[in-house]
Amino acid sequence: MKTKIALIIFLVVSKVSAQEQFSLFFASDKFELQTTELSRLNKWMSDNKEAKIIGVYGFCDEDGSAGYNDTLASQRINFVYNIIQHKLKIRPDFKTRNFGELKNISKIKAENRRVTLFYIQPKDFEREDEILKIKKVEAAVAKVEVNFPDKLVFENPDGTKSEIALDVAFMKQIASAKSGEKLKIENLNFQFNTFAVLPSSRSKLYELLLVLEKNPSLKIDIQGHICCNPGTKETLSTQRAKAVYSFLVGNNVDKNRLTYKGFGSTLPIFAVPEKNENERAANRRVEILITAN
Secondary structure, X not given: OEEOOXXXXXXXXOOOOOOEEEEEEOOOOOOOOOHHHXXXXXXXXXXXXXXXEEEEEEEOXXXXXXXXXXXXXXXXXXXXXXXXXXXXXXXXXXXXXXXXXXXXXXXXXXXXXXXXXXXXXXXXXXXXXXXXXXXXXXXOOEEOOOOOOOEEEEEOOOOOEEEEEOOHHHHHHHHHOOOOOEEEXXXXXXXXXXXXXXXXXXXXXXXXXXXXXXXXXXXXXXXXXXOOOOOOOHHHHHHHHHHHHHHHHHOOOOHHHEEEEEOOOOOOOOXXXXXXXXXXXXXXXXXXXXXXX
């Protein structure tokens, strides 16, 4: 895929002393700030009118399903961002990330239900690039071969690290797909009769996210299908497609690059009712249609 690049920017939110952070805490299963936390936010904004936001990260505790926590963390980010967006300076290329329960750093649940704002003060504005460890590399218009990591590493509360293995071949397949091609997301599984993504399948969501982040021209239609029922049952298949959509939007993918729909069991690979579990598994799927690349 050809990509026009005038400037490549690598942004890392690093732990440098000049970078500060402020956290807001949420009640269990809630994304709105309670009165006391809202007061804390308003006071903090009043005391830091000239600060610049360089990152907004959202977290949840370990309760609830993986898909539910991803959505909840995203809702918490959006709630806080809607309050601060016209009141504070915000770096144009700032990053929002929801971590669900993947990146808890406290053994106390209440401390993990939070949104953390990373910011710098005016005295450090001139050192902003240094603080963020930004490297700028001039590049000509060229065909860029994207390299994908084969794993993601997360830090656990006790300081140990956990890894999620990634399917590099699948990511490259999406990245090189032409408009009109349709690809099945293998091993993307949900809890029975729900739209909650199983923890063992979360790597598929991150694979799709990484491809979209590295390919800004890529647009996709997310399509959900179910098995077994000769009726359409579009609601569940739509909810599953929307779960993938919500994860991507919650991780800062422009919603204009994404669409989703559910087809129930109207487009089976094998005739319904299926003859065995292999056929049922094949019909129970999420696919992505490449609409632009």
